[in-house]
Amino acid sequence: MRPAEFRNPAQELERFQRRLALVGAFVLVAFFLLFLRFFWLQVVQHESYRTRAEDNRIALVPVVPNRGLIIDRNGAVLANNYSAYTLEIMPDKVADLDALIDELSGVVDIQPRHRKRFRKLLEESRNFESLPIRSRLSDEEVARFIAQRFRFPGVEVKARLFRHYPNGALAAHALGYIGRVNDRDLATIEKNDAEDNYRGTEHFGKAGLEQKYEFALHGQSGFEQVEVDAGGHAVRVLERTPPAAGSNLVLTLDLKLQQVAEKAFGSRRGALVAIEPSTGGILALVSMPAYDPNLFVDGINPQDWEALNSSADKPLVNRALNGAYPPGSTFKPFMALAALETGRRTPQQAISDPGFFTFGGHTFRDDKAGGHGLVDMYKSIVQSCDTYYYMLANDMGIDAIAAFMGPLGFGSRTGIDIEGESEGVLPSPAWKRKRFRKPEQQKWYAGETISIGIGQGYNAYTPIQLAQATAAIASGGVLYRPHLVKYVENIVTGERTPVEPQPLRVLPFKPANLAVIRQAMVGVNREGTGARAFAGAEYVAAGKTGTAQVFSLKGGKYEHGRVHERLRDHALFIAFAPAEEPRIALAVLVENGGFGAQSAAPIARQVLDYYLLGKVPGGAAAEDEETGEDD
């Protein structure tokens, strides 16, 4: 320190003022630096910050269109929408989700399963999506939440439309169901270049018509430019492009007929397909047991899923399209037609049936011990004589059979407007070569042809193929593509896009030959294996019973009551009516139902009675307790 014994006030003041001036300069420099900073932000970088402020403020919210309705041919609603409140969380606006959900559970009822489902949704979710923690809030819960909304930034109550299937499990396999969009659905959406349209969509058709007609049912999304605050709450709508609702599907399906058919099955498993022969329109599509598609709409809960998935009855399998069964004796009319068309038989040509047919040292039995005696074509169908068809198959050979059955649709997808149909098996040497690996298995043995003739062996067709082929006989040889949708109705423009009857091919059957078959099938219901089921019918119905072996009994005689239920034969029945001018053709399959005459034919009777006469039966079609004489 410099000695300051003699103070010099003037000098000190001067020094102080110098320092003050320095300070003043410093203040100016500091403020100038601030000004530069402001200039940088507000002039140089202004555009970028302006955009960010707008991004903060404006959210482009997709407005999901109302999903189209599904309506039966008479106007009955099969699928509609209802509006309900959901509580939704925007995960990207929330720091601690668990804490938030804990707090929320004090306001609305949140169960562990809701949390579990939310976690699952979170894993599968797309970015910046708001996810439901609870749906179908009660009015009271909505009111409670709204009152405390300020505590929960990033949480909102939204009114959403939910899919509803008012008839529950009825026609479930035809309708299918929707569920929340998953990765597979996203891939489908991307493949169809529909990402923009699906930005806000949370549900997607997963099965049945809901899946097949997803893009028609969905409609065109609208958009809202919404001003949001920091909490993510919408403050006001700035601009709105309204959505265009999805198209309605009007079906060829007759809900009442479907109801009658399902009821006729009772607790039995099986399938029924009823087709309008002149168009290919499906009147009823039954697969029993079914499931309630409403369970899937909001994400199925694990218990329900487990129950459906592990049930031995396999309710999720659409038996009408995916079950491949040997047609049994319902194959005989087609074989007979093949014989006529190829000239292998005339209607009058008769065989003498000893009750069995021997080929290469192997004996093929007829069900009737001692045989049917002298059998012509009419009798072979009416009494379902096996020996006649063993011989026929042997005479025709496998290639000719396959060449005739293929064009009838056996062994190939019908093209029905539902995804995931099975092909079934039209046996042929070519098929066998493809199907098996080992050379000895790939060879077709002539003996294998014999049982093909009675619809057994490698034969395996879906009920819809059987129904389609039956309808082709009913329509005089026109094979239509079966379809469920009659027309798609754009409810904005009112425009209807009909699904035109689509003949896959016109088979050049001789009318005389068809008449023979038709007459024989009428005979089945008048005096043959179907006579009991069709006793007293006020219309003329053509039909054919069938029984398909599930379990091969080595040598022993099949006794219905003594075989385990799941190993019993499948019962089948095909029919069309009225025989001269058919309005309906159908195929019925009852799994493990035993003889076709016994359990399948009565179901067909109830369906035909309702469709042709409007008769509503009391309950499940009664099983005829007496053992069918033959099949």
Added chain:
Amino acid sequence: MTELALRPREWWRRLAAPIDAPLLLLLLLLIAFALLVLSSASPERLASQVFNLAVALLAMRLAAQLPPQRLMYFALPLYLGGLLLLLAVAFFGDVSKGARRWLNLGFMRIQPSEVMKIAMPLMLAWYFQKHEALLRLRDWLAAACILLVPVALIARQPDLGTAVLVLAAGCFVIFLAGLSWKVLALLFFGGLASLPLAWGFLHDYQRQRILTLLNPEADPLGRGFHIIQSTIAVGSGGVLGKGWGNGTQTHLEFLPERHTDFIFAVVSEEFGLLGNSLLLVLYALIIGRCLMIAANAPTLFSRLLAGSIALIFFTYAFVNMGMVSGILPVVGVPLPFVSYGGTALVTLFIGVGILMSIHKHRMLVQK
């Protein structure tokens, strides 16, 4: 008649006697602007802020009436009292939001660090005045102790914002008292070198604030949120601003504390570079006027006090605007005379009153 007419005029003359008109005029301009901004940011608080202003102006008038010599008597008791309270806080204080800042007296809670904002420059100015004759090394060391002990106590609470303000106030006094450049340079570089050491003393949340400043986007929803949103508010204001009441960042609640510490973001968003420049000019003029008062002050005590008060205003303004525009870490410093809140306003206007008193009494000693 003349008697009656004279009375109110006489009364007015007395009321206005200690008031410095240019300073008050500038402040009233600033306050008018502040109220305009507040009426957009938080209109429901307007009435209560007008009341705060009335109280603050009253406090200013009372302080303006006290001659500087009288203020000297307050210096030591106020400082020692403040120090005692800070110690009491350290041992018995209430914890709120993770910091021990408040002292519960039973009937009210006080924040002793606030007292230090005025007590510190007062004490140091008094100390230098007292040792005016001979400023030796030990005097400087004593001054350093007077400064650093309370600052350390406040920083420990922790209340970094107030600690910085008190430290700045003290440093200004020491600088203005004429600490030699050599020592200043030594302290500056010494301080720079000891920064890593200081880092070790900081609380986690304080370090986070500094880290956040350097890279706010690292945690856009958490610690970076305030800085990002206020920077967006400033930048989106542009040259002319979005207009009064049209700030989207302000009104859609993206801005935190929009009526207190972050009110400058509202100014920037709604009035743009123009509004910011107006604020800078007003502050520069106010500080300039205060420095003029300091330059003309008669005694060392009043010079130092006036100079340091002027610089406190500057520090408040600079730190706040720097924080809102994202060049300084977020510390709890309000925008002087503009932010909503009674305590800070009263403290600031007491400072203004002291300056006015100093200005009023500039000639008395020489006479």
